[in-house]
Amino acid sequence: MPTNLIHISDTHFGDPSPTFNRQAIKKALIKQINGIEGDKILIISGDITFKACQQGYRDAEVFFSELIESCGIARANVIACPGNHDIVREGEPFKEFDRFIYTLRRDSVISFTNNNSILLNIQQLCFLLVNSASHLDHTYGQIPDATFTMLDNEKANLQQWKRRIAVTHHHLIGQEINDTSTTRNAYSFLYHLDQSGFDYVLHGHQHSKLDLVCGNNKIRILSARSMSYHGRGYSNGFSLLDPESGTVTPFILTPDEVPGLLTIGVIK
Numbered sequence: 001m002p003t004n005l006i007h008i009s010d011t012h013f014g015d016p017s018p019t020f021n022r023q024a025i026k027k028a029l030i031k032q033i034n035g036i037e038g039d040k041i042l043i044i045s046g047d048i049t050f051k052a053c054q055q056g057y058r059d060a061e062v063f064f065s066e067l068i069e070s071c072g073i074a075r076a077n078v079i080a081c082p083g084n085h086d087i088v089r090e091g092e093p094f095k096e097f098d099r100f101i102y103t104l105r106r107d108s109v110i111s112f113t114n115n116n117s118i119l120l121n122i123q124q125l126c127f128l129l130v131n132s133a134s135h136l137d138h139t140y141g142q143i144p145d146a147t148f149t150m151l152d153n154e155k156a157n158l159q160q161w162k163r164r165i166a167v168t169h170h171h172l173i174g175q176e177i178n179d180t181s182t183t184r185n186a187y188s189f190l191y192h193l194d195q196s197g198f199d200y201v202l203h204g205h206q207h208s209k210l211d212l213v214c215g216n217n218k219i220r221i222l223s224a225r226s227m228s229y230h231g232r233g234y235s236n237g238f239s240l241l242d243p244e245s246g247t248v249t250p251f252i253l254t255p256d257e258v259p260g261l262l263t264i265g266v267i268k
């Protein structure tokens with residue numbers, strides 16, 4: 001049975017003008033995910049909320065709690081990192097994010113209040129979760145120095161796992177000519193990941209499906225579409241990855257075909 005990574009990003013809960021009806025997305029996702037065979041790991045690569053509004057966090061907690069329950073996804077198989085939209089301006093910037101992920105997992109393994117990067121394993125997969133918004137400037141991504149130190153220190157230990165997968169929010173390679181939000185120290189990050197034998201980097205922020213291989217170790221950089229973004233010409237959706245075979249199935253959400261329902265289709 002394959003292990004399926006369900007990669008969802010940029011859900012933007014709390015957006016006063018959401019792209020789709022939330023109940024319709026939830027219903028469509030539950031139907032689609034329940035049709036997937038094998039173990040499931042849910043990965044949410046940041047921008048859970050829209051401008052870190054508290055209601056967005058509460059809505060996200062309810063949405064994902066119902067989703068994982070309806071799809072039988074183990075709590076320990078839910079992982080996430082914050083995005084630039086998830087920085088709370090007053091008080092501790094990632095306390096709300098920590099509450100969100102605690103609500104889903106019911107443990108404190110993932111906490112970005114005290115950590116900039118977290119290593120955890122699920123089965124034979126090792127995940128490195130990185131907060132590319134930890135410098136608290138929402139206008140661009142940056143990998144914290146502590147991540148590089150962690151990678152240097154853990155290099156030998158990391159080799160015990162079958163696959164190594166990094167998850168961060170900001171993109172590593174610029175896509176649009178006027179975009180200045182790309183991770184500024186992306187080369188250092190990719191270099192360290194390559195040295196440690198990473199297989200994948202999963203990210204969000206660009207709201208589009210990106211797929212590129214780089215480095216001596218052939219790290220595959222994959223971006224999921226947004227689940228709620230209204231950029232002109234962009235399709236909303238999510239991706240499914242089988243880390244063993246490398247098969248990526250990109251889904252889009254569309255109100256086509258069935259009246260009153262949001263359906264999910266595969267598009268390359």
Ligand SMILES: [Fe+2]
Pocket residue numbers: 047083084085169204205
């Ligand atoms: Fe973002």
